[in-house]
Amino acid sequence: MISLFGEAAAFTAALCWASSSMIFSNIGGKAGAQTVNRGRLACSIFCLTILHWILQGQPWPNAITWEQLGWLSLSSVLGLVIGDAMLFQAFVLIGARLSMLLMSTVPIMGAVLAWVLFDETLRPIEITGIACGVGGVLIVILGKKGRPIGLEGRNYAIGILFGFGGAVGQVANLITAKYALIDGYSALSATWIRTLVAVIAMWGLAIILGRVRRTVTACIAPDVGKWLLLGALIGPAIGVWLSMLAVQNANVGIASTLMALPPVILIVYEGLILRKPVGIQAVIGTCLAFGGVTLLFMP
Template identity: 25%
Template sequence: MQYLGELISLGVAFSWTITAILSEYASKRLGSITLNMLRMVFALAFSVVMFLVVFGRPLPAEGSTEAYCWMALSGFVGFVMCDYCLMKCYTIIGSRFGQLFMTLAPLSAAITAWILLGQKLQIMSILAMFVTLAGISISILGRGDNHLLSLKLPLNGVFYAAVAAVCQGIGLVISKVGLDSYQASMPHDVAISTPWMLPFCANFFRCLAGLGGFTVLMIFNKSFGKFRNSFRDGKIMVAVIATTIFGPFVGVAFSLMAVQYTAAGIASTLMALTPIIILLPSRYMFHQHITWKEIMGACISVVGVAMFFLG
C-alpha cells in the first residue's frame, strides 16, 4: 500500500497526543510511579493476549541473549528513566510543554549514535539542533524584570522534561541495536510469516524491564497501597488503559513499524508533529491559554526535527 509508512507515522503522532493528554490527567491523580507501573502491567497483559492469538502461546518469538539484554537496557532507559521523568514533568508543566521538549530527542539520539555507533554528525544536523532549541526557547522564555529574558516554567519541570527527551533519544538508539539483533536471531519462519509482529515482540522485553524498574521504585516509594487502590477508580482505570494502548503498547510498536515501511527521516518527522497537534486539545481540555508565540515556537521546533532527518 502506497504511503503506508507515512500513514502509520501520522497515526503515531495522534496516538502520542492522546496518551500525553490522558497521562497528564492520570499522573496528577496517581503520581508518576503508580501510573507507569499500571501502564507496564497492562501493556504486558495486552501483549500476552496478542501472542496467544497470533502464535498460540503467551510468549513472544525466541531471540538471542544479546538481543534480550539490548531490549532490556532499552526498556530501562526508555520506560523507567524516560517515562518516569516525562510523567513527572506532566504534573509540573503539563503535557503540551512536555511534548515540546521531546523534540530534543533526535539531538540526543544523534549524539548517542555518534558515540555508540560511530555515525557522523552532519552540518545540517548541528544546524537543526540550534533550530529546535530556538523553537523551545521561544515557547518557554518570556520577558522578566528589567526587560531580561526569564524562564516562565518551573525549573524542576524543565529539568524532568529535558532528562526525558535525552533518555528517549538514547533509548531509541539502543532499541535499534536490539531490534536488529533480535530480528537476526529470531526463528526464520516467524520473521517470514509475521514480520509485523517484530516490534510487538521486542517491546515485550522492554516492558518487562520497565515493570522490574518501576517495581523497585515502588518499593522505595512505598506506593503499593496507591497502586492497589487505583483499581477501584473506574474513571482512572479507563484513562490508564487508554494511555497504555495509545502509548507503550500500540504507539511504541507502531513507531518501530513505521520505519519498516518508509524512510526513517520521514517517519520521525511526521511522528514529531505531536507538539503541534496537542495544542488544540490542551486548550479545550485543560483550559490552557496558548499564545501565538508558543504556537510559533512549537512549529519551529518541528521544523528543526524535519531538518534533522530530511536535510
C-alpha cells in the same frame, strides 16, 4: 517504501502519545503521577500480550538471542525506567514547558548518534525537515516566557540536568533498541520485552517501598481504571510498538523528530477542538513543525 512506512509509524506514534498524555494527565491528579506510571505499565503489558497473541499467534515472544534480550533490557531501563523517571522529576522542578523544550533536543542527539553508530545519511531536504520540525516545536514550547515563579539557582540547575537526563534517556532508548531490531526482529515482540522489563523494575521498586496496595487501590477506582486501561492501550502499548516499527524502518533522526510532535499536536487540539486561545506564536510554530513533517515525507 520501507522508509515511508517507518515515518508513518513514527507520526502515528506521536498521535497515540498525544492522546494518551491527555488521558494520563486527567487521571494523574486523582491517583498520583507515579501510581499512574506503574499502573499504565501493568495495563500496557496486558494489552501488548493480547496484541501479540492476535498478530503473532502466541502471547509472548519465544525466539530471541541473549544479545537481543540484553539490548532490549538496556533500552527499557534507560528509556522507560530511568529516562521517564528523570523527565517526571524535571516536570516537578522546572515545569512542563522547559522540560519539553529540553526533550525537543532528542532528534538532534539521535541524528548525530545514528550518523556515528549506524552510518545513516540524511538528504538536504530531510535535514531541512528536521530543522523545521525541531524549530516549530521550540517556538511552540517557548510561547510562555520566563522561568517558573520562585525557581532560581541550584534548583533550576538541577531541574535542567534532570530534563537533559530525560532527553538522553530517550535517545539511548532509541539507539539501544535499534541494535536489537537491526536483523529484522519483530517490533511488537521487542515492545513486549521492553515493557515487561520496565514492569518488573517499577513494580519491584514499589514492593521495596511498600506501595503496591496503595497503587492497586488507586488504579482500580471506577473513575481511574477504565481510563488507565484506555490510555495504556493507546500510548505505552500501540504507541511504543509503533515507535519500534519506526526505529526499525526509518532513520533514527527522522523517526525521533516525528515522535517529538506531541506538544505541537496538543496545541492543535486545544486551538481547534477545545477552542482555547493559543496565540500567534503557537500557530506559527505549529505550521513550521508540520511543514517540516511534510518535507520528511517528500521523495
